[in-house]
Amino acid sequence: MTRSAKADVDVVVVGAGFAGIYALHKVRQAGLTVMGIEAAPDVGGTWYWNSYPGARCDVSSYNYAYFFDPEIVRQWQWSDSCAEQREIQSYLRFCAEKCGVVDLIRFNTRVTSAHYEGGSGTWTVTMGNGESVCCRYVIMAIGALSTPKAPDIEGVDDFKGLSLLTSNWPKDREIDFRGKRVGVIGTGSSGIQIIPEMAKVARSVHVFQRTANYVIPTESGPIDENKLQAIRKDPITVRQELRTTYAGLYPLGIGAHKFHELDEAGRQQALETAWEGNYIALAFRDAYLPEANAAISDFVRKKMLEVVRNPKTAHELVPWDHPYGGKRPCRSDTYLQTFNEPHVRLVSLKHTPIVRIEPDGIKTTEEKIELDAIIYATGFDAITGAVFSIDIEGLDGQTMKQAWKDGPVNYLGTMVHGFPNMFFPSSALSPSVLTNMATLAEQQIDYIVDTMLWLERHGYAGIQPKLQSQFDWRDEVFRYAQRYPGALTTNSWYNGANLPGKPRVFMIYCGGFHKYNDRCMAELKSDFPGYEVLR
Ligand code: FAD
Numbered sequence: 001m002t003r004s005a006k007a008d009v010d011v012v013v014v015g016a017g018f019a020g021i022y023a024l025h026k027v028r029q030a031g032l033t034v035m036g037i038e039a040a041p042d043v044g045g046t047w048y049w050n051s052y053p054g055a056r057c058d059v060s061s062y063n064y065a066y067f068f069d070p071e072i073v074r075q076w077q078w079s080d081s082c083a084e085q086r087e088i089q090s091y092l093r094f095c096a097e098k099c100g101v102v103d104l105i106r107f108n109t110r111v112t113s114a115h116y117e118g119g120s121g122t123w124t125v126t127m128g129n130g131e132s133v134c135c136r137y138v139i140m141a142i143g144a145l146s147t148p149k150a151p152d153i154e155g156v157d158d159f160k161g162l163s164l165l166t167s168n169w170p171k172d173r174e175i176d177f178r179g180k181r182v183g184v185i186g187t188g189s190s191g192i193q194i195i196p197e198m199a200k201v202a203r204s205v206h207v208f209q210r211t212a213n214y215v216i217p218t219e220s221g222p223i224d225e226n227k228l229q230a231i232r233k234d235p236i237t238v239r240q241e242l243r244t245t246y247a248g249l250y251p252l253g254i255g256a257h258k259f260h261e262l263d264e265a266g267r268q269q270a271l272e273t274a275w276e277g278n279y280i281a282l283a284f285r286d287a288y289l290p291e292a293n294a295a296i297s298d299f300v301r302k303k304m305l306e307v308v309r310n311p312k313t314a315h316e317l318v319p320w321d322h323p324y325g326g327k328r329p330c331r332s333d334t335y336l337q338t339f340n341e342p343h344v345r346l347v348s349l350k351h352t353p354i355v356r357i358e359p360d361g362i363k364t365t366e367e368k369i370e371l372d373a374i375i376y377a378t379g380f381d382a383i384t385g386a387v388f389s390i391d392i393e394g395l396d397g398q399t400m401k402q403a404w405k406d407g408p409v410n411y412l413g414t415m416v417h418g419f420p421n422m423f424f425p426s427s428a429l430s431p432s433v434l435t436n437m438a439t440l441a442e443q444q445i446d447y448i449v450d451t452m453l454w455l456e457r458h459g460y461a462g463i464q465p466k467l468q469s470q471f472d473w474r475d476e477v478f479r480y481a482q483r484y485p486g487a488l489t490t491n492s493w494y495n496g497a498n499l500p501g502k503p504r505v506f507m508i509y510c511g512g513f514h515k516y517n518d519r520c521m522a523e524l525k526s527d528f529p530g531y532e533v534l535r
């Protein structure tokens, strides 16, 4: 195979969120030609679509941002430690404009297929309008949480009131919830952010909870000036330092002691210190031990119980069925407090499941609740949803649906055997949501573009991971998942359990961002021993 002269453009980047914007910039900087394609009318990705009231990041904004350009770090002034959706979207627009990549993007355009042609070593990427573009590399920056899970409840279409999805919130109008009877289904991170906002204005709020989640306070508030100065002084060094941390956060607190080094009083002290310092998940150096995790889980449950005045409601709101970390913990300073309001009521679907949605409300096994609006905060077809919505065909006609029929497989979270020169940032079997995903996106795009440049330098036509590398990576991901509390035993989107019929595969690498980065760097430094080169 020789390098193709057939391509219209060297690289196509699909998606214009954190990963896609940086990919466009980095590829162009590398001297390759590039085109972006985005389904939305603007940049932002997650931060374009999820514009529901209360949406905001729950890690510090000065971490949840780009570091590749010191000017951006110094110029952008976040108004809060945990910025709101609108601000993050403006930030991403600002970055895209500053890098001059907006004009490279075809907006309002969905990619429907991508087919590889072995002879020319090119991908043909086809768009919803039937147009196609031929390229040598594809970066599928399509997001892990970009395909909403369709509400799987009988009667959804019968409801005559307002039906809204947090993950595709209307952009064309402000919705006035004053005086309305609002029902919210779902109590994951999206639900717990929107519920307090509804409680501020609605006549009544019914919260339909199937599974309770851990809820811990946020770091919201004014940004710590010392931290800010430290970050702004030398952003490039911070960028490198972030890659040596477990979760891509700087600086991240961690308990001073191991669990068994402490007696009961010492453990309580460590838990209180971690709670105050906002790092409860790492209250002990070995917080992954089941006994350490049990202490953390109990501690958070106790804190939650203290907030809600009605003991029955408090008990229902606390997750007794899974350990801390089994599902993604939620962060809010107002969610639990909301249940102390007289017009907010918890409906526990464990005891009284929804029977169906009716034209004027929701019928449970016990009652009919009349509503003017239903908000579905029911989550995503995470990670594989966006991939499967594109007809991807690689070497010898193999499809991604076949390759991932038993769950996702890849090497280092980014490339799949049989699909040369196609890269998936923010995807399966990467540190994903267990890291700061902005930092991860930057690291992965660096790795991906450095891989392309290596191919270009050597005049190679392509690269794909060895099959054995994929098996080994899958085993490594599984090994870490085994020691991650609740990973294999909790029903969560992390392992596909939120969608009936989805293969149960734990989709996140829990070894830590630092180890992940080291593995990528080792491939780069040793000329890609885990991959096969196509010449
Ligand atoms: P996305 O931002 O999801 O962008 C993917 C883009 O690809 C989308 O714009 C989509 O329209 C486009 N696309 C998909 N398929 C196609 C197609 N076929 N054709 C054309 N375009 C397509 N992570 C954190 O680390 N910290 C947080 O605090 C945090 N908060 C979050 C809050 C919410 C409400 C949600 C949903 C997620 C949050 N996340 C958070 C995770 C978040 O998804 C990532 O941090 C990050 O924004 C992902 O960036 P991305 O570029 O990989 O993907």
Ligand code: NAP
Pocket: 056, 057, 058, 059, 145, 151, 152, 153, 185, 186, 187, 188, 189, 190, 191, 193, 208, 209, 210, 211, 328, 331, 349, 377, 378, 379, 380, 433, 493, 498
């Ligand atoms: P989610 O965590 O998957 O939560 C979905 C909720 O809907 C769950 O409570 C689920 O219950 C419930 N649900 C789903 N189908 C249902 C049904 N048919 N009947 C009743 N209840 C149903 O989704 P999410 O809240 O959108 O969050 C997804 C991820 O996005 C998060 O884990 C996080 O990574 C990210 N996010 C982050 C933030 C942030 O603050 N930074 C905000 C929003 C989202 P079960 O648990 O029983 O399935």
